[in-house]
Amino acid sequence: MCGIVGAIAGRNVVPLLVEGLKRLEYRGYDSAGIAVVADGAVRRVRRTGRVSEMEAAADAEALQAPLGIGHTRWATHGGVTELNAHPHVSDGRLALVHNGIIENHEAQRERLSALGYVFESQTDTEVIAHLIHHHQGQGLDLLAALQAAAAELEGAYALAVIDRDEPQRMVVARMGCPLLVGRGDGENFVASDVSAILQATRRVIFLEEGDTAEIGRDAVRVFRADGVPVERPEHLSDVSLASLELGPYRHFMQKEIHEQPRALADTLEAIIDAAAFEPTLFGREAGAVLRGVKGVQILACGTSFYAGSVARYWIEAISGLPCSVEIASEYRYRTAVANPDHLIVTISQSGETLDTMEALKYARSLGHERTLSICNVPESAIPRASGLVFYTRAGAEIGVASTKAFTTQLVGLFALAVTLAKLNGRLDEAQEAAYIEDLRQLPGSVQHALNLEPQIAMWAEKFTPKHHALFLGRGVHYPIALEGALKLKEISYIHAEAYPAGELKHGPLALVDADMPVVVIAPKDGLLEKVKSNMQEVRARGGELFVFTDADSNFSASEGVHVIRTPRHVGVLSPIVHTIPVQLLAYHTALARGTDVDKPRNLAKSVTVE
Incomplete structure (x- = not known):
């Protein structure tokens, strides 16, 4: 959520700032500005509203201008107003x-108000602008004033600052939120996401926790939190503009x-080429780390949490190790019992999810040294x-509702289990x-599922007027029901819930009537007959069933029972294939309802605040 872009050059940077903000729209925002x-x-x-x-x-x-900064804001402190939009200015001199x-x-606001500063916004950000200005008034230059202010801030921040009296540079700081520097020829850039600056450069430096930096046209100087200069390595981004x-x-x-x-074929490439599941898939030292693991604990949020929930079934069934899955924002605030022989697995599309990052830090503070990240963004x-x-290797994912990141996460988790x-x-x-052959066939099976789109689009018309929906699954497909419900509610705004099908009689059955469509994930596995029994309970109460099953299952449509068959049952990888239909159902329902599919209200792509 929120996005930063900045540039200093020998040319007009305003078009670069505007284009960069457009590239950041996917992150979620409700106002935009440049200074x-x-x-x-x-x-x-x-302006509030869109970048346009x-x-x-x-x-x-x-x-x-040859120097400027821009921002897309997702409201936290203060409502969606122009006064609360970034950039914020202090004394008409400094913009941030x-x-x-x-x-x-709040404490800093009281202190600065006592010093005579007048606040025009409700934001926590304006506090930082005035605090830096205050330190400038004590005789510090822009960089030193930023460093002094940063030392007084508690929380998470990525900052970019410019000053009318020092037009030859901008200064930046990072703590807990992503920020990178883009290197050009006689021009340099800053951004919260590499996509914002790909139009100008692929050469990037990722700032570390506590770093500050001074950025001029021809030079970049980076400093650690203690003020000591430091060299950060330069990387060549492999994100393509075509993917955006x-x-x-x-x-x-x-x-x-x-x-x-x-995306699946690219992610699988190393496994297929090696024709083996080798520990080096996870790093050069992975063999030593993974040998002796006595259990797995997965920490994640949102869709990534559902990927971890699928993995629990795989890890326990295939490797014989106990596995727990926990929402990262809950784990980080409870008293956990650590087992140093357990592997901590964190899952994040962006690699910047704050709750997941803080949960990892907490796990390490408890003594967990065996840690593994599954992520889509290198160097995050x-x-x-x-x-x-x-x-x-999903490539850039722009839509707020995660799709290809989820299925490629499942591949990584399956590889871990094996x-x-x-x-x-x-x-x-x-x-x-046999597992390698199953993976080799997976992209083709997913393509066959994608070919069902016209049929699923017809189903979506039936969901368009509904206000509620129920998703059911059993075993390893229950998390796919959860994911389907999440997708439907986050982009179509239809309230949707998911349950293990066996839980129907323990409460949710009371909700079932003719106005409550019930989506069932029913592949041809060992639980199919159980699921059929649960479906009969729904039909007996007048509920309308929408069933995703397999081509080789003995299933037929009837009154009140709609059936779409995905490809033949693909065994242990079935959850990946059955994800495709629920994604398409959510997409076409949202399309029919006229919602903003890629930018659903109140949501952001990268959640970097609590």
């Missing part, structure tokens, strides 16, 4: 943008659903804080070969 230093003054344009509205205002003012939350802002374009699709979510065969914070890493089994002597060569 530049031009002709010895700070000029600022802010702010862009029109900047064009009307003919805004041009901020991602994150400052926990001691919509192409022939109506929405990024639709595009990303259809990219899953390729969570992988850097983990001992082992499995990078999914690798642990192999290390524990529970996997013979024949079974390993």
Whole structure:
């Protein structure tokens, strides 16, 4: 959520700032603004709503400058108003943008008010601008004032600051929120996400926790939290601009659903090429770390939590190790009992999810040294804080509702389950070969499921007028029911819940009537007959069933029972294939209801605040 972009160059940076903010729209926001230093003054344009509205205002003012910063804001402190929008300015001299939350802002506000500062917003961010200005008044230059202010802040932040009196540079700081520097030829950039600056450069430096930096046209200087200069390595981003374009699709979510065969094939490439599950999939030292693991604890949020919930079934069934899955935001605030022989697995699409990052820190403080991250973004914070890493190769995911990141996470988790089994002597060569063949066939099975889109779109018309929906699954497919319900509610705004099908009679059955569509994940596995029994309970109460099953299952449609068959049952990987239909159902229902599919209300792509 929220996004930062900044630039210093020998050319007009306003188009770069605007384009960068457009690239950050997927993160979720409700206002946007830019500030530049031009002709010895700070000029600022802010608007609530979309970046395009702010862009029109900047064009009307003919805004041009070689130094500027921009921001997309998702409201936390204070409502969605222009006064609360970033950038914030102090004394008409200093402009600042901020991602994150400052926990001691009230105390700092009282202190600064006593010093004569007048606040025009309700935000915690304006506190930072005035605090830096206050330190400048004590004789510090811009960089030193930022460093002094940062030392007084409690919470999480990524900051970019410009000053009309120091137009030759911008300064930045990072603590708990992502921030990177882009290197160009006679120009440099800052951003919270590499996508914001790909139009100008692929050369990036990822700032570490506590870093501050001074950025000029020709040089970048980075400092540790203690003020000591430090060299941070430069990376060449492999994110392509093509992956950030919509192409022939109506929405990024639709595009990303259809990219899953390729994303899965790319993620599987190392396993297929090696024709084996090797510990080195997770890092060079993985063999030593994973041998002797006595259990697995998975920490994640949202869709990633559901991926972990599927993995629990796989890990326990395949490797024979106990596995627990916990919501990261709950784990970090409870008294946990640590077992140093357990592997801590964190899952995050962005690698910047604050609750997951803090849960990892908490686990390490308890003595957990065996840590593994499953992530889609190289060099992001969570992988850097983990001992082992499995990078999914989903490519850039723009739609707020995660799709290809989820299915590629499942592949990484399946590989972990099988690798642990192999290390524990529970996997013979024949079974390993069978699993590799199953993975080899997976992208094709997913493509067959995508071919069901026209049928699923017809189902979506029946969901359009509904206000509630129920999803049912059993065993390893129960988390897929949870994921289906989440997708439906977050982009169509239909209230949806998911239950293990066996729990129907323990309460949810009271909700079932003709106005409550019931979606059932019913593959041809050992629980199919149990699921059929649960479906009969729904039909007996007048409920309408929408059943996703397999081509080789003995299932037929009838009055009140609609059936769509995915490809033949693909065994242990069935949850991945059955994810596709529930994604498509949510997408087409949202499309029919006319909601903003890629930017659902109140939600953000990367959750970097509590």
